[in-house]
Amino acid sequence: MRNTVPTTCMRCAVGCGHINQSLDVGYGIDIVRGDVTHPVNQGLACQRGIRESKSPEGKWLTRPLIREGDRLLPTTWDVALGRVVEQFTLTVERDPDGLAVLGSGQQTNEAAYVLGKLARGGFGTRYYDANTTLCMASAVTAYYDAFGSDAPPCTYDDIPDARTHLVWGANPAVADTHVSPAPGGDLALARAVLARLVERDAIDDAFIATVTTGFDALRAELPTAEDGAATAGVDLDTVDELVDSIADPTLLYWGMGINQSTQGTATAGALIDLCLATGNLGPGTGPFSLTGQANSMGTRVCSSKGTWPGHRSFDDPNERAVVAEAWNVPAERLPKDSGPGPVGIVEAIDGGPVEAVWTVATNPVAGLPNSSAVRDRLNEAFLVVQDAFRTETVELADVVLPAATWGESDGTTMNMERRVSRVRSVMDTPTGVRTDLDIITAIAEGMVPGLMERPDPRTVFEELAEITAGTSADLSGIGYPRLEEEKAVHWPAPDPKSSGGYRYYDDGNWSFETASGRARFSTGTHRGVPEPTNEEYPLTLTTARTADGYNTGVRSRSLDPSSPTARIHPETLECLGIDGTDAIFASRRSEVPVRIDPDSAVPRDVVWLPVHHPRTNELTLPDRDPRSDEPNYKQCAVRLVPGSPDRTAAAGAEVASDD
Numbered sequence: 039m040r041n042t043v044p045t046t047c048m049r050c051a052v053g054c055g056h057i058n059q060s061l062d063v064g065y066g067i068d069i070v071r072g073d074v075t076h077p078v079n080q081g082l083a084c085q086r087g088i089r090e091s092k093s094p095e096g097k098w099l100t101r102p103l104i105r106e107g108d109r110l111l112p113t114t115w116d117v118a119l120g121r122v123v124e125q126f127t128l129t130v131e132r133d134p135d136g137l138a139v140l141g142s143g144q145q146t147n148e149a150a151y152v153l154g155k156l157a158r159g160g161f162g163t164r165y166y167d168a169n170t171t172l173c174m175a176s177a178v179t180a181y182y183d184a185f186g187s188d189a190p191p192c193t194y195d196d197i198p199d200a201r202t203h204l205v206w207g208a209n210p211a212v213a214d215t216h217v218s219p220a221p222g223g224d225l226a227l228a229r230a231v232l233a234r235l236v237e238r239d240a241i242d243d244a245f246i247a248t249v250t251t252g253f254d255a256l257r258a259e260l261p262t263a264e265d266g267a268a269t270a271g272v273d274l275d276t277v278d279e280l281v282d283s284i285a286d287p288t289l290l291y292w293g294m295g296i297n298q299s300t301q302g303t304a305t306a307g308a309l310i311d312l313c314l315a316t317g318n319l320g321p322g323t324g325p326f327s328l329t330g331q332a333n334s335m336g337t338r339v340c341s342s343k344g345t346w347p348g349h350r351s352f353d354d355p356n357e358r359a360v361v362a363e364a365w366n367v368p369a370e371r372l373p374k375d376s377g378p379g380p381v382g383i384v385e386a387i388d389g390g391p392v393e394a395v396w397t398v399a400t401n402p403v404a405g406l407p408n409s410s411a412v413r414d415r416l417n418e419a420f421l422v423v424q425d426a427f428r429t430e431t432v433e434l435a436d437v438v439l440p441a442a443t444w445g446e447s448d449g450t451t452m453n454m455e456r457r458v459s460r461v462r463s464v465m466d467t468p469t470g471v472r473t474d475l476d477i478i479t480a481i482a483e484g485m486v487p488g489l490m491e492r493p494d495p496r497t498v499f500e501e502l503a504e505i506t507a508g509t510s511a512d513l514s515g516i517g518y519p520r521l522e523e524e525k526a527v528h529w530p531a532p533d534p535k536s537s538g539g540y541r542y543y544d545d546g547n548w549s550f551e552t553a554s555g556r557a558r559f560s561t562g563t564h565r566g567v568p569e570p571t572n573e574e575y576p577l578t579l580t581t582a583r584t585a586d587g588y589n590t591g592v593r594s595r596s597l598d599p600s601s602p603t604a605r606i607h608p609e610t611l612e613c614l615g616i617d618g619t620d621a622i623f624a625s626r627r628s629e630v631p632v633r634i635d636p637d638s639a640v641p642r643d644v645v646w647l648p649v650h651h652p653r654t655n656e657l658t659l660p661d662r663d664p665r666s667d668e669p670n671y672k673q674c675a676v677r678l679v680p681g682s683p684d685r686t687a688a689a690g691a692e693v694a695s696d697d
Contacts, residue, residue: 044525045462046074046451048144048444049087051329054079054454055525056091058445058464067092067445067464074307076525078453086586092443094593096427096537099440101328101369101470103432109331110438115472118437123484125394125420125436126161130485134371135160135391138383138419142399143331146449146461147340148498149474150333152490153398154342158476159365160486164373165383168343170334172380173294175666176302177327178338183303183311184325184558186551187510188338188349191541192289192324192454193396193528199322201286206309207295208328209582218641220271221578221673222567225301228308229563230266231280232256232315240281242317249548250314252559258428259561269549269564273435288318293328295582298671301686302663304562311559319557321540329454331589332657336452339511340502344376348506352376355586356478365489379667381406381660387415394420398474399441403430404590407658407669410628424477427592449475449495452529456538458516507532508550567673568661569626571643575675577610579625579657581649591650602651604632606678607642614678622679623647628656632678645676 041060046053055076059069072083095510102118129136139157141150150168157166181188197203201513205213207224219227235241236257246253261269267277284290290313309326318324322455329335340347342361350357352375362369366590377383384406386392395416406412416434423435426443447462453460455574469475472480479493492498496518515531542550542557550557571578604623611617616634623645625630630653640646647654649671659674 041464043462043464044076044460045445045464046459047083047087047091048332048451048461049084049090049556051332051334051454052078053332053451053455053457053459053526054083056083058091058462060465065465065468070130075245075526076459078457078459078526085575094427094443096429096592099426099428099432099438099471100468101336103438103442105129105436108590110432110435118439119480119484122422122437122439122481126396126481127485129394129420130161132161133391135165135395137161137163138165138386138395139163140338140380140383140395140397140400140402141341141343143168143170143334143337144399145333145474146334146336146447146451146495147333147458147502148449148495149345149447150337150341151333151502152475152478152482152498152694154340154347156482156486156489158342158372159361159367160482160489162371162373164375164377164454165386166343167377167380167383168337168341169380169402169405170331171296171343171667172405174327174338175344175379175668176297176299176663177292177306179303179663179666180310180343180560183307184314185542185561187417187541188345188509189335189456189541190324190326190454191319193457193539194327194348196289196322196324196540199287200289202283202288204280204283204290204293205314206290207297207305208291208293209577215283217272217276217280221580221644221657222301223270223272223564224296224299225260225271225308225562226266226564227270227277228268228305228312229260230263230277230510232308232312233260233266234274234277234281234390236260238281240285241315245317245319246315247317249557250559251554251556252561253315256311256561258557259563259571261563266498266564267681276595283311284316284318287323288313288316289323289326290318291326291328295672297327297668299668299673300661300663300670301562301565302570302668303665304560307560314557314559320543324653327454329623331452333451335454335456336450339452339506339513342488347502348509349511350509361505367489370507379662381662381669382667384412384415385660387419392419394422396422396424397431398424398478399426401425401429401431401590401592402650403434404655406660407655407671408627408660409658409661411653424474426471429590429592439477440471441477442467442471446471447473447475452498456528457526458513458521458529460518460521492507540566568670569659569673571674571675575626575677576643577678578644579623579647579656579674579676580644581658581671584648584650587648587650589650590652601631601633602647602654603635604678605635605637605640605646607638607640607644608636610644611636611641616678623657623676624679625657625659625674625676627659630656645678
């Protein structure tokens with residue numbers, strides 16, 4: 039019998055409302071369409087969300103697996119969970135930090151909340167994070183620096199009122215002007231624009247004086263506009279064009295091209311500074327980070343990965359005490375800091391303390407930088423993989439726990455503009471598969487009985503909402519009945535009638551969550567890329583999304599292990615003497631066979647690889663932003679050697695010797 043339900047698309051962080059309809063006979067989703075009653079998309083729906091909701095390309099996991107020697111063999115849930123609980127218990131008894139947990143921006147708020155509750159309050163580990171740190175942590179840190187709180191101040195309601203839409207570190211399909219700074223040059227360019235604003239007396243002195251603090255310290259650190267432009271690899275006319283564009287009411291968006299850098303926090307902060315210096319803060323204007331994963335925002339609010347629920351600070355012992363009381367656990371069990379980030383967590387397998395790893399809806403073997411080293415390290419740990427699809431990480435697992443995915447799970451999610459909406463299952467969970475919430479609570483009951491007293495999604499959300507009461511990300515006025523009626527609600531929502539609009543602003547008055555109550559300028563300046571090119575490695579590798587690619591590709595590609603396609607400018611190929619279609623692409627860490635695609639849209643001396651391919655991150659650099667722990671995916675030095683992909687193994691020893 040057909041079943042039809044309203045839900046939220048979990049393809050990306052836009053947060054579109056969908057109507058899903060199940061098959062009349064058999065298992066699966068038959069029809070996906072936009073929900074005309076949903077406030078985000080009002081019936082519109084992209085083909086990517088429709089296709090990946092209805093017919094994802096990944097190979098489904100349908101029953102638990104357990105490793106016997108070199109093979110993963112089917113087993114029962116009792117056996118699989120029993121092995122997990124036994125091994126995790128032994129690990130935590132030796133050292134709570136011996137157990138690492140990696141979550142995801144693909145979970146519901148409810149699943150993210152209970153995973154964090156178990157990791158922090160049950161295990162007591164500091165080695166817990168989520169793959170959202172790989173894309174949004176630098177933006178998060180910059181928001182805290184500027185406003186004392188995470189998340190953009192604006193919402194989609196501000197988009198129609200902006201005159202200029204300035205998109206930085208992302209590649210929209212339609213733009214009136216395209217600026218191409220040198221790799222790693224975004225911070226220098228942002229500072230050149232601000233310096234030019236100062237030189238032309240085009241800053242908003244009144245706004246700076248009444249609403250902000252720290253501008254004089256920033257001005258003292260600014261390069262000249264000419265020097266900044268030269269460092270960024272653009273001319274002064276380009277800087278002037280950017281200066282002119284933000285004279286009108288401007289929304290300044292940025293994406294992974296900004297965040298995924300060792301200068302990510304400083305660059306995101308510099309973009310916020312441009313808004314503050316020009317008075318582009320308030321309805322119809324402001325900084326607006328573009329979030330990738332569907333529930334990255336929810337992970338930041340709910341999961342206890344970087345803050346306690348509701349953005350309660352790890353640095354405040356009073357906040358830790360509030361959480362401990364709410365969870366009924368000893369405050370001393372809760373870690374004193376949020377840990378080293380996903381890259382640092384996997385690195386901690388070398389020599390300890392991490393000896394067991396539990397991944398939930400994430401694929402670190404393909405998604406973390408320097409992924410060959412990641413693979414080697416995870417091979418040394420007791421690895422539990424909880425996922426809906428057979429990923430590269432699954433192949434290394436000791437235990438595999440098959441989890442439900444979109445259309446099979448109930449709960450809530452948050453989009454990039456802080457809007458909470460429902461996620462609903464259109465069909466029963468298939469035999470052999472359990473929801474994330476069910477799996478996490480089963481492990482909790484086996485290890486910390488009584489920690490999870492309310493395992494169904496609605497009551498978990500009620501617990502989550504209650505613990506956020508009075509915080510900057512207050513959800514206490516949101517509940518399932520309200521979402522049933524209104525479809526989606528912005529936080530902060532401290533009561534059943536309120537819904538967060540433009541943050542920090544109330545009828546012309548500003549109040550930020552900083553000690554002074556003012557917005558704060560930052561002072562970061564360009565420090566260079568962590569791995570510059572040289573004669574041996576003369577090209578810069580950058581990674582990015584394809585139009586239809588999904589994260590590490592588990593839903594949007596087949597399991598075909600063929601070579602990734604490298605887009606390279608024809609003149610670069612000519613200079614290198616490459617006229618074929620196959621080559622070896624090498625960095626200091628590994629080498630990968632590639633297919634060549636000549637593309638004049640790619641800057642000269644730059645090589646573009648898709649982030650979705652499982653081999654791309656064998657080449658990338660594990661260096662991280664010192665403040666956010668977000669990796670530097672966007673630039674590393676490489677060389678391109680003409681040849682056949684079957685030369686990879688033979689050339690491996692030569693590349694390894696370069697270290």
